[in-house]
Amino acid sequence: MPAPYLLFLGDCEIEEAAKTAFGLAQWRRDQCLGQLRFETCKIDTGLPDLSIQEASARGAKSLVIGVVNAGGFIPDEWITYFVDALDAGLDLVSGMHQSLASIPQLKEAADRNNRQLFDVRSNTRDFETGTGRKRSGKRVLTVGTDCAIGKKYSALSIEQALRKRGVKADFRATGQTGVMIAGRGIAIDAIISDFLAGAAEWLSPDNDPDHWDVIEGQGSLFHPAYAGVSVGLIHGSQPDALVLCHQPGRKEIISVDGFPLPSLPACIDLNDRIAKLTNPNVKTVGVCANTSKLSAQEAQDAIRRIEDEVKLPCCDPVREGADKIADYMLAHCS
Amino acid sequence: MPAPYLLFLGDCEIEEAAKTAFGLAQWRRDQCLGQLRFETCKIDTGLPDLSIQEASARGAKSLVIGVVNAGGFIPDEWITYFVDALDAGLDLVSGMHQSLASIPQLKEAADRNNRQLFDVRSNTRDFETGTGRKRSGKRVLTVGTDCAIGKKYSALSIEQALRKRGVKADFRATGQTGVMIAGRGIAIDAIISDFLAGAAEWLSPDNDPDHWDVIEGQGSLFHPAYAGVSVGLIHGSQPDALVLCHQPGRKEIISVDGFPLPSLPACIDLNDRIAKLTNPNVKTVGVCANTSKLSAQEAQDAIRRIEDEVKLPCCDPVREGADKIADYMLAHCS
Missing domain, CATH: 3.40.50.720 (NAD(P)-binding Rossmann-like Domain)
Known part of the structure; x- marks a missing residue:
């Protein structure tokens, strides 16, 4: 383009x-x-x-x-x-x-x-169905309490933080905007359902043992329209690490009526459980908080509350980068 | 055709x-x-x-x-x-x-x-994304420990058992064979991922309060290629009742290497948990056992063991019909 x-x-x-x-x-x-x-x-x-x-x-x-x-x-x-x-x-x-x-x-x-x-959303190539085969290299996937909550920004920030540390890392785009930013990737929600996990497997192929793919998450396990996409992406990505993206203060799932946001522990628990199918060693390594609607002080307070609640590093990747999470991840998933 | x-x-x-x-x-x-x-x-x-x-x-x-x-x-x-x-x-x-x-x-x-x-697998109409809106009428969905394990036969048997009892019931096909048998339905795995739940919502529209849609399940939450399809179908179906389909003796998930079948309690638990998002009152009401490879005596023993394990009615819908499950479901979900 x-x-x-x-x-x-x-x-x-x-x-x-x-x-x-x-x-x-x-x-x-x-x-x-x-x-x-x-x-x-x-x-x-x-x-x-x-x-x-x-x-x-x-x-x-x-x-x-x-x-x-x-x-x-x-x-x-x-x-x-x-x-x-x-x-x-x-x-x-x-x-x-x-x-x-x-x-x-x-x-x-x-x-x-x-x-x-x-x-950008048209996928011109054919994909295979998923195999679940273990691939070499490391993968981190951003997941969310909701859609449109910061999964792409978080992944881009994590890529940046890893590269700053000299770690080989590639952002893997799974949505139309991500594909526009990265210049490559797959708009995964445009894939025929049968090939969802297979397309996600294709997106992060075998790589060097110390290479990290930083995969942009999609949807949310708690969104009644899009959880299927999230599951296919989680399974195909076989992530070693998950980073949960959340917007403090958001109460309801967007674009539908009557679905409250899940609690952070419930969301971490269900994502871990789903992800364990294709990577039994997966762990959640942090929370990215989207504090774009909060003051600096409110943001700091929200981040501290999240860290207290889930006992994991939390940061706003746009305000401050994802260094805290990158450090924790490299220490716990290598 | x-x-x-x-x-x-x-x-x-x-x-x-x-x-x-x-x-x-x-x-x-x-x-x-x-x-x-x-x-x-x-x-x-x-x-x-x-x-x-x-x-x-x-x-x-x-x-x-x-x-x-x-x-x-x-x-x-x-x-x-x-x-x-x-x-x-x-x-x-x-x-x-x-x-x-x-x-x-x-x-x-x-x-x-x-x-x-x-x-049969080409869907010629466009679907909307899911809304999660509660629809009138009752729904039962068959889910499975694996793919190709009896979800379609089970649904057809449950429809038969309900109709025999004078209950209004319709089999809703979600796979190519089901569509061929029913003469209508959606091959749900051929749907673009973004519209998965929306297509499932379309498949079982508002109906009389005492009408049951008997929805053919797809995939398995424990299949690394197809769990996304299962989740979209579960959420869009907003089932009141789930029936778990299982083949006693099957040890491994088909068409992939190295994925053991889940235990029945683990499978029931995860399906219930996923389904609760769009229907908090959902309950699993029975297990359909595919005993096609067992002798009559072996089948009887396997069914008894399953009933002991999960404390729910179990039957082979092909050998004996799904009467036990239909009775339990009507008693517990009305």
Whole structure:
């Protein structure tokens, strides 16, 4: 996907739905020129607001759809903007389930302007079913009390902390934003269910004994829509270490009604139990707290409370990095 | 799919891989004319061995692929037989992942003979993501210590037992064989992972308060390739009752190496725990024992031992029906 990007936010009203935009703005800021927002948009990545014409004049090469909605379908009201972008000479990048090329106006506009349509979520290769075979090398997987809670940022921070220590480590992307950031990976929730664990096995192949794959988790065992994806990813990843991601203060599972967040001990316990099937030595090595909505003092208090509760290191990977967790993990899983 | 059928067994060597053939021979025997086996085939459904020409002469309307292999791909050596069947005027029915029409020789032979290619595993409709919303009516789901262990037969027997008691009940098929037997349903393992639970929700919609959906389970929480499918199906089904399916004497999880079967109490416990997310009142109401490889006496002993171990009714649904379990379920889940 050619950089630099204009990030499309459209009419997005909730921050969690804009995780692709925030992920790129955070981890690939030098490649992001600006954001495109409707008047009703309630989200701000902090990038300059640009129209398609302004972005094009400043050299934007791609319009990246920075928001998702449940189901991954593209609303009709977005399409005229996308056609304008193609007409202005930009490529179009999407992490939605619905393929861009399946929308006749977009296909036509892309052809007319000789522009490309990138569907990051489409997996162009076939996968095998899982085998459960033990692979060489080490793996850490981020899991969560909920979806859209920080599993990708946590994995990227852990990769950073490991590399800082001279440990060989690779971030393994499993979602559309992660794939955009890493430039490779699998949008695992777009895989045919039968091949879920097999695709996860493929994602972190045999490696050097002291190499760590840092695998981006998906979903949550406590989300009634997505727990199946989480389980397939856990089993296929056969992690040596799990890092639990949590947002202090979040009370309810997102995008559904009436599902309370699990307690941290219950969540650690169930993830450990599921993961033991393919790696009996797995252990949870820390909690990544997403304190983006708290003051510095509140964040510190929340982190201390979590450490008291679960007796494991806790940190906010965005505020302070994941050093504490990396140290604990290397000490306990080598 | 036009009956009667010739069941294709090919070079199948293990009984578990021929579950489609056995399912149709058991539950739709009046529609099965015979079986087609290579010399190396080690499986027998008990139906007459017929060549394609013989079956055609006796009025066969479809060749049904009665075997599966891991991954669901169609081996090259089968294709000449399928072309012969199309040339002999039969339609072709498949439950494999790979679509028949994607194989040029088959597409061409079907067109040439004006025959149909049925891909039971292809889902032609779109599903939504799961919501976890509580639906009216009652649901029982079969789960298993392993794959290919009797979850479909158990569900069909429970439906039969409920109807015999005057209870409104519908078998809900979730696998290719179940869909072939029921004439409707979803091959749930062919669903895109993100929509797993949503598809399961769609499969057993709101119903009368005293109506039971009897849902065919898939996979096993203890199978390293397929547990994700099991979890999505459990959550989307929001079952009031679970029936655990088990084969006494089976020691290892099939199609992978080095995974022992779980104990019955461990399996019941984990299934209950997963299922409680979308139905806190769920309970396991019995064990269906697949004693097909045991003598009558051995079967009786195995069933008694299971009842002693788990303190729940146990029966072999094929030998004796599922009356015991239906009675217990109606007494404890109404």
